[in-house]
Amino acid sequence: MFRPDRCVLGAAVLGAAALALGLAACLASGRPAAGAARAQGSGLRFEAEPEQRLVWSGLGSGLESALARAQQLLTLTVAAAQRSPRPMLGQYRAEQGALVFVPRFPLRPGRTYRAVAHPARLPGARGDEPDVLLTVSLEVPDPGPRTEVSAVYPGGAVLPANVLKFYVHFSAPMARGEAYERVHLVDAAGRAIVQPFLELGEELWNREGTRLTLFLDPGRVKRGLFLHDELGPVFEPGEDYTLVIDEGWIDASGRALAAGVRRPFRAGEHDHEQPRPERWSVSAPRAGTREPLGLAADEALDRALFARAVSLFHADGTRVEGQARVGPDGRAWSWVPTHEWRAGEYAFVVEPILEDLAGNSVGRPFEDVLAGVETLSVGTPGADERRSVVFSIGE
Amino acid sequence: MLQFLALATLAASLPTSAVRSCAVPGAEMSSIGSLAFAPDGVLFAADPQGAQVFALQTRDTKEDAVEGLSAQFVDAEIADLVGMEPGDLLINDLAVHPLSGAAYLSVSRGRGPDALPLLVRVGEGVEVLALADLESTRAALPNAPVNGEGRAAFNRVQSITDMEFYEGRLFVAGLSNEEFASKLRSIPYPFEDVAAGASIEIYHGAHGAYETRAPVRTFAPYDIGGTQHLLAAYTCTPLVKIPLRAVLTEAGAKVRGTTVAELGPGNTPLDMVVYEKDGAEYVLIANSSRGMMKVTTAGIADMEGITARTSLAGLQYETIDYLSEVVQLAGIDNEYVMALIEPREGGGLHLETIELP
Numbered sequence: 086m087f088r089p090d091r092c093v094l095g096a097a098v099l100g101a102a103a104l105a106l107g108l109a110a111c112l113a114s115g116r117p118a119a120g121a122a123r124a125q126g127s128g129l130r131f132e133a134e135p136e137q138r139l140v141w142s143g144l145g146s147g148l149e150s151a152l153a154r155a156q157q158l159l160t161l162t163v164a165a166a167q168r169s170p171r172p173m174l175g176q177y178r179a180e181q182g183a184l185v186f187v188p189r190f191p192l193r194p195g196r197t198y199r200a201v202a203h204p205a206r207l208p209g210a211r212g213d214e215p216d217v218l219l220t221v222s223l224e225v226p227d228p229g230p231r232t233e234v235s236a237v238y239p240g241g242a243v244l245p246a247n248v249l250k251f252y253v254h255f256s257a258p259m260a261r262g263e264a265y266e267r268v269h270l271v272d273a274a275g276r277a278i279v280q281p282f283l284e285l286g287e288e289l290w291n292r293e294g295t296r297l298t299l300f301l302d303p304g305r306v307k308r309g310l311f312l313h314d315e316l317g318p319v320f321e322p323g324e325d326y327t328l329v330i331d332e333g334w335i336d337a338s339g340r341a342l343a344a345g346v347r348r349p350f351r352a353g354e355h356d357h358e359q360p361r362p363e364r365w366s367v368s369a370p371r372a373g374t375r376e377p378l379g380l381a382a383d384e385a386l387d388r389a390l391f392a393r394a395v396s397l398f399h400a401d402g403t404r405v406e407g408q409a410r411v412g413p414d415g416r417a418w419s420w421v422p423t424h425e426w427r428a429g430e431y432a433f434v435v436e437p438i439l440e441d442l443a444g445n446s447v448g449r450p451f452e453d454v455l456a457g458v459e460t461l462s463v464g465t466p467g468a469d470e471r472r473s474v475v476f477s478i479g480e
Numbered sequence: 481m482l483q484f485l486a487l488a489t490l491a492a493s494l495p496t497s498a499v500r501s502c503a504v505p506g507a508e509m510s511s512i513g514s515l516a517f518a519p520d521g522v523l524f525a526a527d528p529q530g531a532q533v534f535a536l537q538t539r540d541t542k543e544d545a546v547e548g549l550s551a552q553f554v555d556a557e558i559a560d561l562v563g564m565e566p567g568d569l570l571i572n573d574l575a576v577h578p579l580s581g582a583a584y585l586s587v588s589r590g591r592g593p594d595a596l597p598l599l600v601r602v603g604e605g606v607e608v609l610a611l612a613d614l615e616s617t618r619a620a621l622p623n624a625p626v627n628g629e630g631r632a633a634f635n636r637v638q639s640i641t642d643m644e645f646y647e648g649r650l651f652v653a654g655l656s657n658e659e660f661a662s663k664l665r666s667i668p669y670p671f672e673d674v675a676a677g678a679s680i681e682i683y684h685g686a687h688g689a690y691e692t693r694a695p696v697r698t699f700a701p702y703d704i705g706g707t708q709h710l711l712a713a714y715t716c717t718p719l720v721k722i723p724l725r726a727v728l729t730e731a732g733a734k735v736r737g738t739t740v741a742e743l744g745p746g747n748t749p750l751d752m753v754v755y756e757k758d759g760a761e762y763v764l765i766a767n768s769s770r771g772m773m774k775v776t777t778a779g780i781a782d783m784e785g786i787t788a789r790t791s792l793a794g795l796q797y798e799t800i801d802y803l804s805e806v807v808q809l810a811g812i813d814n815e816y817v818m819a820l821i822e823p824r825e826g827g828g829l830h831l832e833t834i835e836l837p
């Protein structure tokens with residue numbers, strides 16, 4: 086036998102509109118140990134801890150039989166202005182005279198949700214009891230300072246006119262979905278360059294969402310490509326450009342950046358040469374120390390690849406443990422060893438994937454120049470081989 | 481390296497402190513992107529953040545068949561069910577179940593790195609499937625060589641631009657967020673070995689004197705005169721036929737494709753579907769800025785490749801104006817295609833079954 090709690094139903098006669106207004110100041114907190122939002126006197130509350138759940142209590146015994154049609158009794162929806170949203174997915178259960186709804190997906194802090202209980206649909210109800218509404222809004226955890234653009238690479242005042250990519254680093258995770266609307270390239274007169282980037286729907290972020298890779302449209306970088314001919318190359322040697330990042334770009338917490346960023350540079354000559362590790366200079370540390378070993382590349386390289394595409398080995402083939410650092414100019418690479426250096430021969434080994442700023446890799450140039458279309462050879466000899474350069478550390 | 485990947489997966493799927501108490505569906509997948517079906521209804525779902533591909537056993541049968549599927553404001557409906565605004569969701573890909581005709585959508589709930597992966601089935605209604613409940617197998621995508629140290633390895637992500645199942649193999653086209661290279665992987669299914677799969681480098685020599693290795697954006701299997709091919713569309717927008725014989729027999733094969741059409745500059749192809757109509761074969765291609773193209777494949781078998789420097793060449797196409805708002809395409813059969821439509825006015829995303837032009 087289902088016996089509604091008359092006291093609760095009495096309290097619910099407040100009326101939906103009045104109750105919703107009255108709850109404006111009654112917000113649940115998303116923080117740990119936060120209290121619950123409660124529609125006063127109605128027995129309807131939202132608990133954020135230890136489990137997010139909506140509880141309609143004081144309903145008496147016999148609730149189990151009503152579980153099959155629980156969604157007619159109690160729903161939780163996003164609060165949408167323009168439409169009647171469908172109820173959120175979740176599980177219903179009966180607990181000690183309370184109907185409990187546990188949402189399958191967590192409520193998003195900062196968004197407003199609306200719980201509706203229908204006392205008139207309870208077994209034994211008179212049928213004219215007004216709905217009970219509860220507005221739920223989880224407080225956004227303290228988001229700290231606004232997200233900033235922490236760096237734009239490559240660095241340097243002059244970049245090759247056929248530069249292939251930019252990396253934009255952020256101080257906190259960003260939201261996907263609007264990168265190509267938020268980054269622009271403008272020329273010296275402030276005119277926007279049309280479609281400079283290779284636009285991919287999924288966007289190229291690192292796992293943390295703190296670094297975006299922007300490839301320049303390869304069709305506007307390569308020689309001989311049709312797009313290059315029609316829209317022209319993105320950059321002309323000797324001209325000035327600025328990479329512009331909009332302030333309105335939204336981070337993962339839904340807030341705009343602290344500030345927009347302008348990164349000016351001049352386009353230099355085209356670079357069609359591959360990096361050559363055998364030309365790099367080595368600054369060898371002293372044996373018995375943990376001073377960093379330095380490499381100076383023959384040209385500026387892709388910092389991200391530089392950091393992971395060079396390894397150090399002892400003469401016996403074992404790896405030198407340590408940590409790589411790359412200078413902001415993409416030329417200087419250093420290695421801080423875990424253990425002290427020993428005197429003897431070493432080798433640094435460079436993966437063929439390591440690229441310069443124009444996408445020419447150690448393995449192959451960005452564009453393979455063909456002798457003629459009749460004599461196409463597939464691949465480039467030696468393109469997949471690592472390069473190894475031997476040096477020594479003295480006593 | 482494996483440790484780093486495991487950490488990354490964990491980090492991406494952990495909810496914030498405010499939401500820790502709720503069950504996290506799809507905990508095994510840290511993200512969800514490209515989808516592709518095998519003819520028997522196995523669904524392949526890419527997890528680019530986790531550098532892996534899942535084969536999911538769907539439970540649809542022919543008895544569930546839906547026809548003429550249409551779902552208006554499907555983004556809002558999904559958002560309602562999962563407690564978000566439509567703008568908080570990213571709809572990543574669309575595929576149609578070969579047996580039931582139901583539409584499957586891969587969706588990110590949230591736009592940040594902690595977004596939850598959702599697999600949504602649209603049949604009679606909209607259903608958010610519990611990924612963790614689906615029987616699945618997994619293939620890890622071999623990662624690029626690294627010195628294995630520190631954050632450098634952590635930053636690299638292989639995005640997966642498209643997947644197709646063909647002749648017992650899953651083909652996966654991808655692009656790294658660091659090195660610029662065109663890689664196409666072929667993974668036998670059932671997955672035999674987590675590291676299995678040939679890596680194929682595709683060149684197309686269509687541009688006079690220079691070869692390109694631009695990333696494949698979308699592709700489709702295509703039988704040309706009894707020979708298996710992939711038809712691949714690149715970002716700028718050459719359409720290239722790639723013979724599969726070498727791909728299927730050699731690990732690490734390097735394959736030369738032949739450019740059979742140049743579909744115009746300033747454009748990214750989004751999706752393509754091959755079909756037959758009135759005795760002729762066509763490719764329907766959705767594009768970022770050049771609308772929907774219906775490409776006639778007559779003569780494709782004998783084409784030697786485009787070498788002249790013109791922007792529009794090779795196979796002929798017509799632009800289908802009334803399909804210009806299509807952002808995702810998935811083949812159903814030779815008569816119909818499923819489309820995700822984003823109207824320029826009125827908002828929302830809508831699923832529609834459309835008769836092939």
